[in-house]
Amino acid sequence: MLYTSTRDASLRITSAEAITRGISADGGLFVPCETPKIDEAFLAKLVEMSYTDRAKAILKLYLTDFDPAEIDACVDAAYAPGKFSSADVAPVVTLHDNVNVLELWHGPTCAFKDMALQLLPHLLKASAAKTLRDKKIVILVATSGDTGKAALEGFRDVEGTNIVVFYPNSGVSPMQQKQMQTQEGANVGVCAVNGNFDDAQTGVKAIFTDPAVKQLFDEKGYVFSSANSINWGRLVPQIVYYFSAYADMVRQGKITLGDEINFVVPTGNFGNILAANYAVNMGLPVRKLICASNANNVLTDFITTGVYDRNRQFYMTVSPSMDILISSNLERLIFALSGEDDAAVRTLYDALKKTGRFDVGQATGDRIRALYAAGCCDDAATKRTIRETFEKHQYLCDTHTAVAVRVYEDYRAKTGDQTPAVIDSTASPYKFCTSVVEALGETVDGDDFAMLEKLEAITGIAAPAQLAGLRDKAIRFEGVCERNVDDMRAVIQRSLGL
Numbered sequence: 001m002l003y004t005s006t007r008d009a010s011l012r013i014t015s016a017e018a019i020t021r022g023i024s025a026d027g028g029l030f031v032p033c034e035t036p037k038i039d040e041a042f043l044a045k046l047v048e049m050s051y052t053d054r055a056k057a058i059l060k061l062y063l064t065d066f067d068p069a070e071i072d073a074c075v076d077a078a079y080a081p082g083k084f085s086s087a088d089v090a091p092v093v094t095l096h097d098n099v100n101v102l103e104l105w106h107g108p109t110c111a112f113k114d115m116a117l118q119l120l121p122h123l124l125k126a127s128a129a130k131t132l133r134d135k136k137i138v139i140l141v142a143t144s145g146d147t148g149k150a151a152l153e154g155f156r157d158v159e160g161t162n163i164v165v166f167y168p169n170s171g172v173s174p175m176q177q178k179q180m181q182t183q184e185g186a187n188v189g190v191c192a193v194n195g196n197f198d199d200a201q202t203g204v205k206a207i208f209t210d211p212a213v214k215q216l217f218d219e220k221g222y223v224f225s226s227a228n229s230i231n232w233g234r235l236v237p238q239i240v241y242y243f244s245a246y247a248d249m250v251r252q253g254k255i256t257l258g259d260e261i262n263f264v265v266p267t268g269n270f271g272n273i274l275a276a277n278y279a280v281n282m283g284l285p286v287r288k289l290i291c292a293s294n295a296n297n298v299l300t301d302f303i304t305t306g307v308y309d310r311n312r313q314f315y316m317t318v319s320p321s322m323d324i325l326i327s328s329n330l331e332r333l334i335f336a337l338s339g340e341d342d343a344a345v346r347t348l349y350d351a352l353k354k355t356g357r358f359d360v361g362q363a364t365g366d367r368i369r370a371l372y373a374a375g376c377c378d379d380a381a382t383k384r385t386i387r388e389t390f391e392k393h394q395y396l397c398d399t400h401t402a403v404a405v406r407v408y409e410d411y412r413a414k415t416g417d418q419t420p421a422v423i424d425s426t427a428s429p430y431k432f433c434t435s436v437v438e439a440l441g442e443t444v445d446g447d448d449f450a451m452l453e454k455l456e457a458i459t460g461i462a463a464p465a466q467l468a469g470l471r472d473k474a475i476r477f478e479g480v481c482e483r484n485v486d487d488m489r490a491v492i493q494r495s496l497g498l
């Protein structure tokens with residue numbers, strides 16, 4: 001299986017190269033040249049398997065330049081017993097009737113990013129061994145909160161790798177800051193940057209592109225790489241849980257092998273729902289993918305009209321991980337649905353850069369709507385949904401999951417589509433406890449940690465240990481730097497012991 005670029009369809013590289021490079025030099029994203037197809041016998045076998053065995057089976061279809069034993073070792077390390085608080089890794093639970101929740105937040109940082117970021121470091125290390133030889137990888141991350149922590153946990157103590165995370169000094173929640181400042185591991189570094197997220201991101205980009213910095217680290221045997229969500233190595237682990245959810249639905253007797261189901265996905269950068277699309281292309285029986293957005297509803301409009309227009313107000317919502325106006329992974333869908341027309345993709349993304357909008361036209365729009373439905377809701381509806389879901393179904397969901405529940409219930413009421421449904425739950429409610437406490441109609445009278453205890457008292461549901469234990473954990477990283485290349489380079493050098 002070879003990979004190509006959405007902006008240069010003549011390119012051919014291996015999966016190891018795609019994972020090491022992250023993004024194509026032409027600015028495009030790497031995509032597989034073919035779709036591996038599965039049949040009902042393959043699905044029947046998955047039903048009997050553990051999550052790790054399902055992951056091994058799916059990954060082997062895509063990473064054909066890896067030795068099968070190498071894939072087994074990567075998967076075993078990522079989902080080793082004890083890393084996820086559920087033995088099923090990503091369990092499917094009933095919400096009501098034939099509506100189910102796929103819980104993707106049982107990993108070390110309590111958000112769905114762990115599903116991919118626990119595996120990516122191992123894939124990246126194995127990929128780099130094939131493509132870079134002898135070099136050690138330094139992962140640089142600028143984070144607005146969740147990704148940084150998930151990347152730190154994923155790369156912590158993975159041999160041959162280092163990770164340095166920069167976060168905006170005045171831009172993450174107290175809980176998120178504490179999560180990062182207390183990070184354990186011998187190969188990790190964390191530093192606050194004076195400024196907002198854009199400043200941190202601009203600084204990291206400047207480090208990546210500065211030739212003098214590159215040479216300095218190159219001489220010491222290090223190369224920079226990134227763990228962001230457009231890396232194929234983050235997408236491929238996400239395909240697994242769509243197959244796994246389907247297999248669990250069969251195993252639990254909720255559907256019969258071959259039945260269609262719907263998936264509902266709270267969406268930001270379009271990575272999670274695109275992984276579902278790959279599963280569908282491979283042959284997973286799915287009727288609709290329902291794309292759920294918060295008030296930043298650029299994708300709802302795009303799926304409904306075919307026009308992508310980022311010229312609109314940006315809202316800070318209670319579901320911050322979905323506060324995005326440019327959904328990078330959408331480029332992969334457009335490439336596929338335009339008949340792998342790289343020139344068409346270049347034209348659209350040039351227009352997006354220049355004017356902030358593009359129109360894919362009626363034919364491509366119709367192809368998108370054949371599989372996708374879309375909807376959105378604001379913060380008031382999100383909070384109402386958290387409360388109603390808890391009162392009616394005794395299920396406590398976080399703000400991102402609540403957006404998906406709301407959009408799904410609206411979709412079901414409007415269309416009458418009774419197909420069994422699986423709603424992705426992307427974070428533990430305890431990760432966003434202040435908003436959840438407020439949603440339940442209680443007063444907010446303390447910080448995130450006080451609200452965590454309050455939420456435990458209200459619901460009788462214990463918080464995940466890794467969040468509850470955070471308040472008293474020793475701080476390891478208190479540094480603050482300026483956002484210039486010299487300061488940030490010095491932070492990286494210190495972290496590597498150079």
Ligand SMILES: *Cc1c(COP(=O)(O)O)cnc(C)c1O
Nearest residue numbers: 267268269270271272321426427
């Ligand atoms: C990142 C994230 C999302 C959005 O996922 P995309 O793959 O970017 O669409 C949704 N919910 C939570 C909690 C997240 O952390």
